Amino acid sequence: MTPDLHLWLIPVLPLVGAAVNGLFGKKFPRQAVAGVALLFSGAAFALALLVASRFSSLTTPHVEVLATWIRAGKFQADFSFFLDQLSLVMLLVVTGVGFLIHIYSVGYMWEEGGFYRFFSYLNLFMFFMLTLVLASNYLLMFIGWEGVGLASYLLIGFWFTKDSAAAAGKKAFIVNRIGDFGFLIALFLLIKHFGTLNFDQVFQGIAPMGAETGGAGLLTAVGVLLMVGAAGKSAQIPLYVWLPDAMEGPTPVSALIHAATMVTAGVYMVARSHVIFERAPMAMTVVAIVGTLTALFAATIGITQTDIKKVLAYSTVSQLGYMFIACGVGAFSAAIFHLMTHAFFKGLLFLAAGSVIHAVGGEQDMRQMGGLRTKIPWTFWTMTIATFAIAGIPPFAGFFSKDEILWRAYQASWVYWFIGLFTAFVTSFYMFRLWFMTFFGEYRGAAESSHHEVDELGHADMRVGVPAPHGHGHGGIHESPRLMVVPLVVLAVLSFIGGWIGVPGALGGSNRFEKFLGPVFHATAAGAEGHRGTITEGEGEGPESQAGHATELIFTGISVFAGLLGFLLAWQLYYRNPLLPQQIAAGLGGLYQAVLHKYYIDELYAALFVKPLIAGSALILWHGIDQDVIDAALDNSAHGAREVSDSVRHMQSGNLRSYAGWVAAGAAVVIAYMIWMGTR
Amino acid sequence: MVPISYYLVLSGILFACGVTGFLIKRNIISIFMSIELMLNGVNLSFVAFAAQWHALSGQIFVFFVMVVAAAEAAVGLAIIIAVYRTRETLNVDQVDLLKL
Amino acid sequence: MTHLIIFLLFGALCVAGAVNLLVQRHPINSALSLVVVMGSLAVEYLLLGAEFVAAVQVIVYAGAIMVLFVFVIMLLNAGEEERTKGSRVAMLFGIPGMLVGSVLVGWLLIERTGNQTVSAGALPGAPRTIGWLLFHNFLLPFEVTSILVLIAIMGAVVLASHPDSDQGKKES
Numbered sequence: 001m002t003p004d005l006h007l008w009l010i011p012v013l014p015l016v017g018a019a020v021n022g023l024f025g026k027k028f029p030r031q032a033v034a035g036v037a038l039l040f041s042g043a044a045f046a047l048a049l050l051v052a053s054r055f056s057s058l059t060t061p062h063v064e065v066l067a068t069w070i071r072a073g074k075f076q077a078d079f080s081f082f083l084d085q086l087s088l089v090m091l092l093v094v095t096g097v098g099f100l101i102h103i104y105s106v107g108y109m110w111e112e113g114g115f116y117r118f119f120s121y122l123n124l125f126m127f128f129m130l131t132l133v134l135a136s137n138y139l140l141m142f143i144g145w146e147g148v149g150l151a152s153y154l155l156i157g158f159w160f161t162k163d164s165a166a167a168a169g170k171k172a173f174i175v176n177r178i179g180d181f182g183f184l185i186a187l188f189l190l191i192k193h194f195g196t197l198n199f200d201q202v203f204q205g206i207a208p209m210g211a212e213t214g215g216a217g218l219l220t221a222v223g224v225l226l227m228v229g230a231a232g233k234s235a236q237i238p239l240y241v242w243l244p245d246a247m248e249g250p251t252p253v254s255a256l257i258h259a260a261t262m263v264t265a266g267v268y269m270v271a272r273s274h275v276i277f278e279r280a281p282m283a284m285t286v287v288a289i290v291g292t293l294t295a296l297f298a299a300t301i302g303i304t305q306t307d308i309k310k311v312l313a314y315s316t317v318s319q320l321g322y323m324f325i326a327c328g329v330g331a332f333s334a335a336i337f338h339l340m341t342h343a344f345f346k347g348l349l350f351l352a353a354g355s356v357i358h359a360v361g362g363e364q365d366m367r368q369m370g371g372l373r374t375k376i377p378w379t380f381w382t383m384t385i386a387t388f389a390i391a392g393i394p395p396f397a398g399f400f401s402k403d404e405i406l407w408r409a410y411q412a413s414w415v416y417w418f419i420g421l422f423t424a425f426v427t428s429f430y431m432f433r434l435w436f437m438t439f440f441g442e443y444r445g446a447a448e449s450s451h452h453e454v455d456e457l458g459h460a461d462m463r464v465g466v467p468a469p470h471g472h473g474h475g476g477i478h479e480s481p482r483l484m485v486v487p488l489v490v491l492a493v494l495s496f497i498g499g500w501i502g503v504p505g506a507l508g509g510s511n512r513f514e515k516f517l518g519p520v521f522h523a524t525a526a527g528a529e530g531h532r533g534t535i536t537e538g539e540g541e542g543p544e545s546q547a548g549h550a551t552e553l554i555f556t557g558i559s560v561f562a563g564l565l566g567f568l569l570a571w572q573l574y575y576r577n578p579l580l581p582q583q584i585a586a587g588l589g590g591l592y593q594a595v596l597h598k599y600y601i602d603e604l605y606a607a608l609f610v611k612p613l614i615a616g617s618a619l620i621l622w623h624g625i626d627q628d629v630i631d632a633a634l635d636n637s638a639h640g641a642r643e644v645s646d647s648v649r650h651m652q653s654g655n656l657r658s659y660a661g662w663v664a665a666g667a668a669v670v671i672a673y674m675i676w677m678g679t680r
Numbered sequence: 681m682v683p684i685s686y687y688l689v690l691s692g693i694l695f696a697c698g699v700t701g702f703l704i705k706r707n708i709i710s711i712f713m714s715i716e717l718m719l720n721g722v723n724l725s726f727v728a729f730a731a732q733w734h735a736l737s738g739q740i741f742v743f744f745v746m747v748v749a750a751a752e753a754a755v756g757l758a759i760i761i762a763v764y765r766t767r768e769t770l771n772v773d774q775v776d777l778l779k780l
Numbered sequence: 781m782t783h784l785i786i787f788l789l790f791g792a793l794c795v796a797g798a799v800n801l802l803v804q805r806h807p808i809n810s811a812l813s814l815v816v817v818m819g820s821l822a823v824e825y826l827l828l829g830a831e832f833v834a835a836v837q838v839i840v841y842a843g844a845i846m847v848l849f850v851f852v853i854m855l856l857n858a859g860e861e862e863r864t865k866g867s868r869v870a871m872l873f874g875i876p877g878m879l880v881g882s883v884l885v886g887w888l889l890i891e892r893t894g895n896q897t898v899s900a901g902a903l904p905g906a907p908r909t910i911g912w913l914l915f916h917n918f919l920l921p922f923e924v925t926s927i928l929v930l931i932a933i934m935g936a937v938v939l940a941s942h943p944d945s946d947q948g949k950k951e952s
Contacts, residue, residue, distance in 0.1 A: 657874075658868075660874060661871070661872070661873045661874030661875075661877070662873065662874075663874075664873070664874040664875075664877040664878045664881070665873035665874060665876075665877035666877075667877065667881055668876075668877035668878065668880045668881035668884070669877075671881045671884055671885060672880070672881075672884055675884055675888055
């Protein structure tokens with residue numbers, strides 16, 4: 001008898017919060033709005049903890065059906081929730097990090113207009129994300145999938161009066177939709193072949209199927225299409241272009257949606273569908289290649305960006321690439337491990353960046369920062385921990401997860417490993433570049449001088465849709481309020497210790513994380529053949545694994561070395577010799593310009609797709625169909641009616657004799673007709 | 681012994697003359713008289729058919745037609761007088777205020 | 781034989797009167813032609829044996845209605861017709877239409893009736909018989925037409941009265 005954990009409450013509570021804030025929040029005072037938002041997201045987190053505490057007593061997977069939704073012929077999809085180890089991990093990450101970011105947002109957004117709207121959207125996002133994570137069939141997951149896209153659009157375009165924000169919101173939504181198209185076709189294929197979208201039923205249906213080594217087949221198609229959807233949601237090549245633009249939204253949004261949770265939905269979905277991928281080696285290869293290329297590509301762009309949030313955005317794209325590499329080589333638990341640690345340190349990086357931006361009065365350009373470490377110590381130290389974590393320096397969290405991925409990648413192909421290693425070096429370099437430029441050296445900005453005169457952005461602009469300037473005009477650079485610092489500290493602690501549950505055997509740990517996720521990823525691995533990556537390392541310590549441990553240690557050392565190399569290079573270029581970067585940039589000339597402009601991909605897309613589409617739409621749909629067919633039909637029919645009546649009205653001339661004439665003619669016609677009928 | 685068709689042809693000729701008069705004449709009273717001519721033509725055909733079918737109701741009908749024609753003549757001429765009063769003309773081409 | 785001659789004679793008179801009505805320009809001439817037509821028609825009716833109808837034709841039609849016409853022509857001082865711009869439609873559609881209609885009907889009648897003949901005085905319509913029919917079989921129409929006549933009288937009086945005088949009570 002499965003105990004009823006009321007899983008449905010976990011997504012629904014934030015929904016209630018969103019509704020309350022959305023419908024009534026305009027009239028509430030700020031404290032009430034914040035209270036409502038924190039209450040409901042906190043309640044969701046508490047429930048998640050409760051579920052976690054009871055988890056060991058459950059049989060997995062634990063399914064709870066809330067209500068029947070669609071029943072059409074043989075197809076049935078319900079509102080039902082699914083709990084297994086994977087869901088639990090995602091659940092805790094989403095609710096935990098989400099709750100912390102809610103707390104932070106209260107402080108960050110305190111002076112913004114549309115306060116209630118922000119929290120309504122944020123809670124709405126939580127609802128959809130939790131639906132996505134807890135869904136037990138692809139259709140409900142798709143609802144969550146689309147919903148987080150919607151919430152992302154709403155939040156990116158939060159300051160909707162700003163053209164760039166509104167455009168960025170649209171771009172995010174539209175590019176997401178392109179990925180969703182692939183996702184939908186995959187769903188259709190699943191329905192056609194398995195008649196259901198429930199996870200357990202689909203996976204049971206797939207279990208007896210063998211691997212499609214030929215590189216083509218149903219599962220390969222489904223896998224590739226699912227990857228298309230994941231590429232849209234998780235910002236991989238070629239659909240990553242929306243994520244850097246999404247930085248137009250408020251920083252907590254970037255932290256929650258575009259670092260910790262929404263963009264990881266693609267990884268979660270691929271991991272959840274691992275049964276499909278394990279039997280489609282070609283699809284796995286596609287995933288791995290896409291991940292690898294994206295990781296490298298985004299990292300190279302990250303070195304040249306000057307906006308602190310853009311650097312972090314490209315960093316997110318790059319780290320997501322790592323997760324897809326892991327999925328592509330079959331190391332799904334490693335991907336989820338990295339997802340979790342990434343949520344910690346990337347969330348922290350964004351929040352700390354927000355704190356920095358808040359401190360320097362809204363400035364986001366790193367060239368205008370510098371020397372902040374003494375002025376905003378809490379922010380500095382937490383961001384430092386996060387930077388070390390992302391660079392993969394032990395014993396911080398990112399080291400263990402990234403290392404795991406690199407090791408597994410090597411076991412599949414040294415190419416993946418090498419590119420991943422190089423990307424790790426580049427990652428470390430640009431992160432420490434950011435660190436040095438922001439916190440060290442001399443302050444190059446303007447906020448410090450604004451403490452006596454009230455700058456033209458004087459007091460907070462409370463108009464809806466306009467970002468409030470964070471220069472309060474009272475004393476320049478200052479540390480953020482406690483409400484913002486506490487989440488930073490919590491996340492910093494997690495970034496430090498978060499990797500310790502996944503310490504691999506090679507380093508003396510027992511990789512409890514992988515063992516925990518074991519039942520999810522290995523229960524159905526029995527049918528998959530011919531793929532090396534599914535062998536776990538943590539089971540047993542036979543002599544064969546000892547040799548494996550030694551190799552692993554060597555590789556670990558190499559990746560730590562790459563991280564340190566990045567640190568040294570950044571130290572040299574941005575601390576010791578600050579003029580050197582510009583000389584190098586000038587020396588590289590065109591190449592540097594290309595990277596600076598993101599390889600002109602946005603321009604390419606605009607020329608290839610956007611402009612032709614708009615032109616075609618204007619020409620064909622607007623002029624051709626709307627104007628020339630629909631409008632013309634209406635106009636012409638009206639015109640025609642006029643013409644007809646115009647010609648007919650001459651009959652009514654007021655002249656008696658013409659009437660008589662018509663009568664006589666008509667009578668003749670009638671007589672003729674009757675005679676004809678009579679003689680037939 | 682006259683073939684019935686002779687009567688009917690005569691009736692037809694009278695009717696056709698009536699219609700022609702209605703179409704050609706410009707004086708409203710003349711038009712009215714053409715109408716009376718039409719009615720008379722029809723009366724003749726009624727009586728002819730009554731004689732052929734030995735049905736007296738044909739002649740009764742003629743009686744009623746005459747009554748109606750009388751009533752119509754009275755009212756019609758009254759209208760003509762009223763129109764003459766306002767329009768000062770009996771020419772039907774000049775009374776065309778109802779045109780569009 | 782005599783039947784035929786009398787028929788043809790008065791038939792010709794009818795047609796001549798009708799054509800004259802069309803040709804004459806002064807309405808009074810047209811009215812007098814119409815009287816001739818009605819008189820001839822009365823004879824035709826007699827030939828068919830409809831005595832009562834012939835009598836009524838002369839009394840009512842020729843004697844009352846035509847007199848009414850003549851009075852109105854006199855009252856309105858109707859003169860000769862002027863030539864005004866007519867209606868093209870009447871000429872273009874009306875005359876041909878009328879011709880076509882009459883030809884068709886004529887052809888049909890001749891064809892259908894074939895060689896059937898009527899004799900003189902075929903159906904005697906004595907007043908007694910007519911009267912009996914009127915008051916037995918056709919009582920309702922008879923009464924209704926009386927009301928119709930009443931309405932016509934009222935209508936004529938109202939329409940023809942002077943607009944600013946009270947039913948002609950006040951004499952100028």
